[in-house]
Amino acid sequence: xxxxxxxxxxxxxxxxxxxxxxxxxxxxxxxxxxxxxxxxxxxxxxxxxxxxxxxxxxxxxxxxxxxxxxxxxxxxxxxxxxxxxxxxxxxxxxxxxxxxxxxxxxxxxxxxxxxxxxxxxxxxxxxxxxxxxxxxxxxxxxxxxxxxxxxxxxxxxxxxxxxxxxxxxxxxxxxxxxxxxxxxxxxxxxxxxxxx
Numbered sequence: 001x002x003x004x005x006x007x008x009x010x011x012x013x014x015x016x017x018x019x020x021x022x023x024x025x026x027x028x029x030x031x032x033x034x035x036x037x038x039x040x041x042x043x044x045x046x047x048x049x050x051x052x053x054x055x056x057x058x059x060x061x062x063x064x065x066x067x068x069x070x071x072x073x074x075x076x077x078x079x080x081x082x083x084x085x086x087x088x089x090x091x092x093x094x095x096x097x098x099x100x101x102x103x104x105x106x107x108x109x110x111x112x113x114x115x116x117x118x119x120x121x122x123x124x125x126x127x128x129x130x131x132x133x134x135x136x137x138x139x140x141x142x143x144x145x146x147x148x149x150x151x152x153x154x155x156x157x158x159x160x161x162x163x164x165x166x167x168x169x170x171x172x173x174x175x176x177x178x179x180x181x182x183x184x185x186x187x188x189x190x191x192x193x194x195x196x
Contacts (some may be wrong), residue, residue: 011191012067013097014038015060017073019084020094025172026115028083028165035060041101079165091172119173123132126151126170126180134181148191151183167192 010015018037022029039046039055048056063093064084075090096191111139126132131143131151149155154163154172171188174180 008100009097010072011036011059011063011094012072012075013093014042014045015063016067016090017041017094017098017101019064019076019086019168020098023088023115024171025091026119028079031057031064032082033059034064034084038093046081077161077168078165079161085165085168086172087168088171088175112186122170123177123180125175126174131182131187132183135186140183140186143187145191148187148196151187152191186187 001174003019014036015038018034018041019029021041024034035046035055035169038060044052046059047054048054049136061082064076064078068070068077073089073093074087076084076086080084080130119142128145129151131147134140134142134147146157147156158166167188173183175184177184
């Protein structure tokens with residue numbers, strides 16, 4: 001990576017881009033994987049001072065927490081212990097800025113068969129949902145809170161980070177889908193507020 005480009009990005013931005021390259025829009029990614037990828041993007045930048053050949057995972061973790069802060073864009077959320085996923089803002093940022101990393105292989109990991117199967121099944125389930133059926137015939141106003149929750153697979157028992165992660169995954173993976181995207185974009189702000 002060229003020095004000018006390397007210095008162009010803050011550390012919390014680099015960890016966000018690393019998470020994007022690792023598929024963090026559709027799944028939680030482990031801290032260690034992010035540390036390895038960000039070290040590939042900016043060799044030495046996240047290393048120990050005394051042992052420059054070693055990645056300082058504490059620094060990577062700290063910069064992921066920085067990327068979570070609203071003042072830094074709220075790019076990521078901590079979905080499980082030592083696992084991270086992109087927010088919609090993080091995905092937008094990474095898609096826009098990743099190409100500026102000159103000379104870096106930005107090809108994202110190919111989705112595993114398990115992920116592809118989940119995406120196929122989840123899309124089929126969403127298309128068969130009551131919420132989508134009403135939306136497809138122009139009756140969006142008739143979608144109940146329960147139908148919207150079922151569409152996203154969240155209910156009163158799915159709270160906090162688990163709820164945020166489910167909503168983010170749906171938005172990140174299917175938000176641009178020509179059939180599901182418009183309904184997701186319509187329901188997402190409303191389900192976050194508790195109304196259909």
